[in-house]
Amino acid sequence: MGRVLPVFRALENTPAGDDARRGRSGPFPIRQRTMEEITPSMRTFVLAAEAAGLSRIADFNGAEQHGVSPYPLNVVEGRRVNTGMAYLSEEVRRRPNLAIVGGAEVDAVLFDGRRARGLRLLDGATVEAGRVILSAGAFGSPAILMRSGIGPAAHLRDLDIPVLQDAPVGERLKEHPFYYNVYALKREVRAMDPVAGAIIWTQSREAAPDELDLHISGTHIFDPAQSPTGGAIVLACSVTLPRSVGSVRLASRDPRAMPLIRYNFFEDPADLRRMLEAVHLSRRIGRTAPFSDVVAAEMYPGPDVRDDDALRRAVLSAVDGYAHPTSSVPMGGRDDPWAVVDGSGAVRGVDGLNVVDASIMPDIVSAPTNVTTIMLAEAIGRRLG
Structure with missing residues (x-):
């Protein structure tokens, strides 16, 4: 609690509660x-x-x-104030280093060897990047990773997806x-x-x-x-x-096909x-x-x-x-057999690729997952600079 409390306080904006535990001037309102x-x-x-x-x-x-x-x-x-409303102010939207593209759907991450270099979209267009950060949620992020060749090797081979990194993606779904x-x-x-x-x-x-x-x-x-x-x-x-632990699997290599979700x-x-x-x-x-x-x-x-x-x-x-899915791309230490990402959301076994959403929670929290996910993004954002 001591390590994440300052992050919660920094993101929160509320007039209520104890000053030692509550944030007064952050971007995200709680009432x-x-x-x-x-x-x-x-x-x-x-x-x-x-x-x-x-x-x-x-x-x-x-x-x-x-x-x-x-x-x-x-x-x-x-x-209800979502993160787009809270964080993407008009000032932020005017930043020259930010481009917001609506309606863009991701097929897979592109790699040079084992380094992520960008994204392929469903329409065939590509987006080049020095670092790729997936924030597609506990269903979308594992699906993109698996279509990119990062996931359970046997499952990927069944779908004729070349295996880049054998990893327990989608193995620890919680809800x-x-x-x-x-x-x-x-x-x-x-x-x-x-x-x-x-x-x-x-x-x-x-x-x-x-x-x-x-x-x-x-x-x-x-x-x-x-x-x-x-x-x-x-x-x-x-x-x-x-x-109880569920799973997320691909129904097919087709990015339009809904993933197979088993709670x-x-x-x-x-x-x-x-x-x-x-x-x-x-x-x-x-x-x-x-x-x-x-x-x-x-x-x-x-x-x-x-x-x-x-x-x-x-x-x-x-x-x-409850629409609170988590833990399909869980974080953990090097000795954790279920860990797909490290404490910064970096995908193990490849370079230049992070996941930052509820999928990386090592276990589900005893609360709605919204604000905890924002805290993770704030904390990892500070690490990545």
Whole structure:
């Protein structure tokens, strides 16, 4: 924490929280939602979670995270701020050494021997570079590497891709499994804006003492037309430190072909046990006042799901990914058999090629991956100069 905290503080721009832990003047805005800003039903979710024994957290980015609070978000005046908005200001866009090309899709990295010299685009055009940095995400970056001849040798040979570097690309995919516990709201409290409201971070019975391996995210991300009352609240349950490992493979050498993504959720039985624990907690909050006072009916898994076997079947039939994929091009030391890149994102076995995105996380973080990925980019950017 001590090594990355200064990087987080430098990138952050927030008026809230402890000066020792929070950044005030960085490019990336973080805003803490208040109880007054969230919907009436979301406020009851927070209060019912407290009644169920969880502590109220003042600042999830502060010293304590185990409990419940309205969301911290990178939302300003109702608009989510992405990295393009935060970092690519008009001043930056005017830099003579920067060219932004829209709609350019990368096929592969080009090499002179073992040194990267540029990129080949899908339209056949090439982009020359002294150093290539891939930031195509936990699916795109491994796919580009494998099309470039960097990946599991047997898999590349099966696709008639010449092997430049045998490497465990795509072998360690991680993702947060996600299950939706959904409630129809009574008509008088069916407001669904703002959609993002509050969140719980907590521990399963199997967590290590310093781990928060479960969360329950309260949102209104649901089609109101699907609710019998025209309003709904989702208590989305997730295992935030999953042990199951998935994979990313190429379906073919064709860069237009979608990669084969296998999340492999619940390969480790502990992940399913912990997910069921999260859903049990979510449903207990659903039965607790004042939240229970605003609920018209539980929609999913529904009142017919009463025992563990039925709940297990419900979860297995509807588990989703949280869109937090990581670790398909993991970083690590020279002795780490799964490491594809080093601590600067440099691809081992070749020169002039780095990967800087969520794919290089050695393991998934117990949080949404957005800001951690920005921290990695800031830290590696400083190293590369």
